[in-house]
Amino acid sequence: MMAVTAKAFQLWRSRIAPDDTVSDVCRTAGIKRSTLAQQLVRGKVSVGTIIAIARGYSRDPVQALGEFDGYRDLGFGLRPPTDAELVSQVSSIDILRLLVARSEDAERTDEPIGLELAPFPHRNSVRAWVEAIDPGDLRQSLAARTGVARQNVSAQLTAGRLSPELAVEAARIAGVSLTSGLVVTGLLTPGEGGWPGDARGRALEVLTDIELVQLARDRLEVLGKQLRKAELDDGQDQAIWENLG
Amino acid sequence: MGEPGMSVVAIQWLALAACLLGAAIRLPDVVRGRGRVVFTALLLLSVAVGLSLEPIYLAVDRLLGGVNLANLAIRLCLYAVFVLLGVRMVAAFKAPRARKFIVGPLGIAVLAATVAFTVYFFFQSDLPYSDTGLTAFADQEAVEHYSEAGRLYPGYVAACLVGPALVSVVNRNARFLHRLAGAFLALGFGTVTVFAVLELFNVELAAGMIILPFSAILCVVLGLCLIWFSKRRAARSGGRSNLLAQ
Numbered sequence: 001m002m003a004v005t006a007k008a009f010q011l012w013r014s015r016i017a018p019d020d021t022v023s024d025v026c027r028t029a030g031i032k033r034s035t036l037a038q039q040l041v042r043g044k045v046s047v048g049t050i051i052a053i054a055r056g057y058s059r060d061p062v063q064a065l066g067e068f069d070g071y072r073d074l075g076f077g078l079r080p081p082t083d084a085e086l087v088s089q090v091s092s093i094d095i096l097r098l099l100v101a102r103s104e105d106a107e108r109t110d111e112p113i114g115l116e117l118a119p120f121p122h123r124n125s126v127r128a129w130v131e132a133i134d135p136g137d138l139r140q141s142l143a144a145r146t147g148v149a150r151q152n153v154s155a156q157l158t159a160g161r162l163s164p165e166l167a168v169e170a171a172r173i174a175g176v177s178l179t180s181g182l183v184v185t186g187l188l189t190p191g192e193g194g195w196p197g198d199a200r201g202r203a204l205e206v207l208t209d210i211e212l213v214q215l216a217r218d219r220l221e222v223l224g225k226q227l228r229k230a231e232l233d234d235g236q237d238q239a240i241w242e243n244l245g
Numbered sequence: 246m247g248e249p250g251m252s253v254v255a256i257q258w259l260a261l262a263a264c265l266l267g268a269a270i271r272l273p274d275v276v277r278g279r280g281r282v283v284f285t286a287l288l289l290l291s292v293a294v295g296l297s298l299e300p301i302y303l304a305v306d307r308l309l310g311g312v313n314l315a316n317l318a319i320r321l322c323l324y325a326v327f328v329l330l331g332v333r334m335v336a337a338f339k340a341p342r343a344r345k346f347i348v349g350p351l352g353i354a355v356l357a358a359t360v361a362f363t364v365y366f367f368f369q370s371d372l373p374y375s376d377t378g379l380t381a382f383a384d385q386e387a388v389e390h391y392s393e394a395g396r397l398y399p400g401y402v403a404a405c406l407v408g409p410a411l412v413s414v415v416n417r418n419a420r421f422l423h424r425l426a427g428a429f430l431a432l433g434f435g436t437v438t439v440f441a442v443l444e445l446f447n448v449e450l451a452a453g454m455i456i457l458p459f460s461a462i463l464c465v466v467l468g469l470c471l472i473w474f475s476k477r478r479a480a481r482s483g484g485r486s487n488l489l490a491q
Contacts, residue, residue: 093489123490155417223488230488233418236339237479240413240423243337244283244469245274245476 003044003164004068010040012050012067016057029056047071047164051187061192062179071168077178078194085180086195086203088132091122092219098204099216117200121186124222126162129184133174141173142166161185253455257298260459263466264291270473283469286329293322294462299377306375313372316379320363320395324356327402330465334430337472340409347405355401362394393444400441403434403461410434410468422478426471433464 017025022040026033029052039045047065054064066074090098094117101113130138139157143150146169156162162170167181183193190197207215268287274280295301296319306315331352335344346352369387372379382388413419413427440457 123488227488229418236416236419237423239339240337240426240472241476241479243333244472245280 003039003046004050004070006040006043006045008068009045009050012064013053016053016059016064025053025056029053047182048187061188062194070165073172074168074178077171079177081177081180081183081195081199082133083203083206084132085129085176085184086200087207087215088128089120089122089125089184090200090204091118091120092124092216092223094118095212095216095219099212102209102212113205115201115204120190120200121184124160124226125184125186126160127157129180130157130162130170133170133176133180135174138170138173142170145169145173254298256456256459256463257294260462260466261291261294261298263463263470264294267466267470267473270470282329282333286326286333287466287469289322289326289329290462290466293319293326294459296322297378302377303375311375313375313379315375317363317367320367321360323395324360324363324398327399328356331402331406334406335409338409338413338427340412343405343409347402352401352405356398359394359398362397363391366391366394396441396444399437400444403437403441406434407431407438420475422471422475426468426475429464429468429471433461433468436461436464 013020013025017028020028022036023033026036029049031049031052036045036049039049050065050068051061054061062074062078065071094115098113098115101115105113139150139153142148143153146166148163148166153166156166162181162185164182164185164187167185167187168178171178171181177194179188179193180195182188183190183195204212264287268284268291271280271284271287275284296305296315302315306313309315309318331347332344335341335347366387370379370382370385370391371387372382374381376382379388379392410427410431414424414431416424419427436457440461
């Protein structure tokens with residue numbers, strides 16, 4: 001189930017905002033009235049809408065989501081992120097900057113290098129996270145357990161997206177904190193999802209030099225592939241524009 | 246054959262408007278020396294479409310001596326359009342096989358044969374007075390061959406282009422506008438191909454005779470306009486995105 005049912009949503013809404021109209025709720029949550037109306041007509045309210053409304057009414061978004069079918073275990077499954085997850089949310093350029101910073105640390109003082117990390121999610125957050133938690137056959141199990149076609153799962157990951165349903169299910173399969181997927185897809189803030197603010201920096205500190213170099217190599221390889229693909233697509237666009245534009 | 250219905254005439258005028266509009270929006274670029282080939286193709290297409298409309302045809306043909314030279318002009322304009330569009334399409338879609346078929350010996354042979362047959366059968370026909378679409382002389386064998394020859398090269402080039410256009414539609418990495426444009430181009434060229442094949446087997450088309458080719462023209466021009474629009478939009482949004490940015 002991708003989203004929560006309109007019926008369950010209405011029940012929840014009447015509990016957290018008994019006196020507010022739908023318009024009031026939209027104003028408080030900062031969402032467009034037409035968006036919610038459309039979701040209600042279709043009978044499915046998106047996870048993003050629930051989170052926005054929970055925030056608007058100063059409710060914990062994780063607890064709010066936990067009141068709906070498909071997400072009831074969310075609160076109990078809240079754990080600190082693993083080191084691999086944390087490192088996956090450091091951008092490639094920050095990994096390289098850390099490498100350079102360590103190379104300039106001539107004294108080997110072993111004092112932590114206080115690098116100002118770029119905020120996340122970053123460009124490759126979703127894919128990097130899935131790779132970090134993958135026990136080996138994550139995409140396959142994900143497709144099998146959600147009924148979403150495998151190509152569809154792959155297409156989402158290639159595009160740097162993952163639906164909330166898949167994000168939570170991936171965390172269940174991998175046995176990591178159930179909110180992690182919602183954090184790396186940007187639906188929850190790191191704070192809401194139980195990711196401590198300085199955790200990424202600490203996860204980087206414990207990386208050995210070899211691990212850091214190998215990580216940098218892997219990231220550069222991914223980046224290289226992306227650049228090549230982008231160049232190819234760009235070449236196609238240019239050919240079309242130059243010849244037919 | 247009888248008088249063409251209102252809707253048929255409407256689609257012809259619509260096609261003419263589309264061609265002229267497609268050419269007009271490209272004018273600013275053409276002045277700066279860019280996109281001249283497609284612009285020329287659209288102008289020639291406008292001439293061909295315009296001449297298939299009775300009032301324009303009769304007026305122009307009178308200037309040309311009233312012996313239906315205007316009809317020959319339509320054919321030759323169309324062949325030129327297919328040469329120009331064919332060459333540009335295969336380059337745009339990076340389709341080397343289709344390119345070989347169009348600019349290679351076979352493509353040139355089909356073009357030469359089509360032009361030769363067209364001119365030969367035109368002068369073999371007995372066309373004493375102006376008549377749009379030569380419908381008054383349709384029972385002459387030479388006129389029949391003349392119109393058959395006219396489908397040959399367009400049908401051949403269109404058949405070569407359907408594949409590359411379809412490939413661009415199924416390319417998931419391509420821009421939405423380019424996939425949409427590819428769909429219209431594939432539909433347009435597909436229609437031209439089908440039209441030529443039906444003619445080959447002498448299938449009676451009645452009103453489809455006019456609606457099919459003019460719908461095809463509309464599709465192709467719409468596809469070209471979408472590409473023009475996507476180029477414009479990309480130029481306005483400025484530069485390429487920096488993939489090294491975090």
